Amino acid sequence: MSQSLIQDQPRMSGKRQRLTKPELLAPAGSLEKLKFAVHYGADAVYIGGQKYGLRSNADNFSFEEMREGVQFAAKYGAKVFVATNIYAHQEDLDGVEEYLKQLEDAGIAAIIAADPAIVETAQRVAPKLEVHLSTQQSTMNWQAVQFWKEEGLPRVVLARETTMEEIREMKSRVDIELEVFIHGAMCSSVSGRCVLSNHFTDRDSNRGGCCQSCRWKYDLHADEQSVMEPGQNPFTMSSKDLCMIQHIPDLIEAGVDSFKIEGRMKSIHYVASVVNVYRQAIDAYMADPEGYQLRPEWVEDIGKAANRPLNTGFFYAVPGAEEHIYEAEEKPAPYDFAAIVTDYDETTGIATVQQRSPFRPGMQVEFFGPGGRQFVQQLGEITDAAGNPLEAARHPLQKVLVKTDHPVSPLDLMRKRLS
Numbered sequence: 001m002s003q004s005l006i007q008d009q010p011r012m013s014g015k016r017q018r019l020t021k022p023e024l025l026a027p028a029g030s031l032e033k034l035k036f037a038v039h040y041g042a043d044a045v046y047i048g049g050q051k052y053g054l055r056s057n058a059d060n061f062s063f064e065e066m067r068e069g070v071q072f073a074a075k076y077g078a079k080v081f082v083a084t085n086i087y088a089h090q091e092d093l094d095g096v097e098e099y100l101k102q103l104e105d106a107g108i109a110a111i112i113a114a115d116p117a118i119v120e121t122a123q124r125v126a127p128k129l130e131v132h133l134s135t136q137q138s139t140m141n142w143q144a145v146q147f148w149k150e151e152g153l154p155r156v157v158l159a160r161e162t163t164m165e166e167i168r169e170m171k172s173r174v175d176i177e178l179e180v181f182i183h184g185a186m187c188s189s190v191s192g193r194c195v196l197s198n199h200f201t202d203r204d205s206n207r208g209g210c211c212q213s214c215r216w217k218y219d220l221h222a223d224e225q226s227v228m229e230p231g232q233n234p235f236t237m238s239s240k241d242l243c244m245i246q247h248i249p250d251l252i253e254a255g256v257d258s259f260k261i262e263g264r265m266k267s268i269h270y271v272a273s274v275v276n277v278y279r280q281a282i283d284a285y286m287a288d289p290e291g292y293q294l295r296p297e298w299v300e301d302i303g304k305a306a307n308r309p310l311n312t313g314f315f316y317a318v319p320g321a322e323e324h325i326y327e328a329e330e331k332p333a334p335y336d337f338a339a340i341v342t343d344y345d346e347t348t349g350i351a352t353v354q355q356r357s358p359f360r361p362g363m364q365v366e367f368f369g370p371g372g373r374q375f376v377q378q379l380g381e382i383t384d385a386a387g388n389p390l391e392a393a394r395h396p397l398q399k400v401l402v403k404t405d406h407p408v409s410p411l412d413l414m415r416k417r418l419s
Contacts, residue, residue: 021286022252022259025081025179026275029264031061033271034069034080039411040272040370041279044079045069046112048264051099052084052092063106070107079109084122085134088115100126112157123152130154132179142170149176157260160186160242164254164315171255182251183274183302184262186239186313188214188324214238238325243310245302246294248281250315266306268356269337272413273305273368280372297372304366304415306333334418338365339393339400341412351404352385359416360392367404369412377405 026042028034037045047069048060061069061082070080082103086092100122103111110130113119114137122131132155133139133148140159148156155177158167162180170178187194196213217234220227228234242262244251251259259282261274277298285292302310311323339353359365361379368374382390385399393400402414 022256022282023179024275024278024282025258025260026271027184027261027264027266028069028271029060029266031065031069033264033268035072036268036272036411037275038073038076038078040275042078042275044081044109044258045073046081046083046260046264048083049099049103052086052088052096052118063102066103066106066108074107080107081110081112081132082108083134084111084118085114085136086118087136088117093117093121096121097125100129104129110155119151119153132157135159135181140166142166142173145170145174145176145178149174155179155258157181157258161314164250167254167256177257178255179258179260180251180256181242181262181313182244182256182259183242183278184266185308186242188237188239233327236325236327238308239319240311240323240325241308242313243302243307244312244315245277245281245298247312247315248278248285248294249289249292252282252285252289267337268340269413269415270305270307273301276368276370276372277301279370301368301374304333304335335366335415336418337413338416339402339414341367341408341410341414342399343410344404344408346407349403349407351402351408353400353402353414355393355396355398355400357416358392358394359414360390364417365414366417367406367408367412367414369409373412375406 023043024041025044025046026037028037028045028047034045034047047066049066050060050062066080066082073080084100084103088096096118100111100118104126108129110132111118111122112132112134113122114134119131119133122129131153133153135157137144137156138159138161139145139148139156140162145156153176157179158170158181160181167178167180170176194210194214197211200213201211214237217236219234259278261271261278263270263274281294281298284295308325311319313319337356338359339355341351342354343352344350359379359382361382363379364376365379366374366376380403382393383401384390385401387401390400
């Protein structure tokens, strides 16, 4: 990979590396997503192993995949964290010591843990692993932050319900790294402490089995009789998604050390789009705080990735009823992920792309890559790898040749406009 893509390294200060600018921490539900998150600007990624995490339905990592991910991330100066954030029953702790040792051996930089038993075990048997306190602990006051610092933890992931004012107070009172969710799905319960999933499906939210029952559609009954008006739509309890792209200066000035994006179950297109935008915004502010301005294209690009309606969560006020989604969502994403660039011929201007959803000649598409590189064009003739013209690229992972209006690079993405 190009040397220019390598991120700035943190500098040493004291006994451990301190961050010279906020870390951009991205989700990676698979090895492929990890590589795209890092390529598009993440300083660190968080993944799930095959035990002890809260996303049992994600494409969780084997130890071999972890090693490959760690090696790839290291080329960019990035780190890999592993979520081990279940609340463990006694039976869950069988084998935890060996598992944590294997994470350490694979080169994982830190685990994200909630259960004190896992925290203590990691400190005892895998001392090279940093332990970051999970948001599942619902930490919302500086005294709790101080407690975990005294327990030897270098970082606390705050509850999503924490306000900007509370973050400022924590930083003024406790010398510790604070990690904060700045983009992605919010939970209708308090930082994921939910038992609806357990009640409805016997899938434990706090052991990795959440069925997202808050996003189901519900009818209202009394004495087995529906009390909803004829034609009235079933409702959900779904909260709007968090988006802080318009408030980067506030987050940095409050002292947030790590900007965390939610979404290990999200697509490559989502991860690349969102990471790309926040990378640009953070770098622009750090380069020139006084002259920093929000760019309209950043907000527009956030909207091109599939998401629910957006808000600022609990940072500035307690969300009210208007911050929940009770009926059909307001808008679909206007773009869909179409292809990944795998090669580009500078002499012919022909890109080889790998199909991820159908596209055809005449369709308006947008190519984009790290650092804000992007352009829109109308597709001309497309061919298969042998040069045979195609009416449409219909087959998953099919290699397709496309002439582009401007140069592109491997791992650039192509998205198609839906309307």
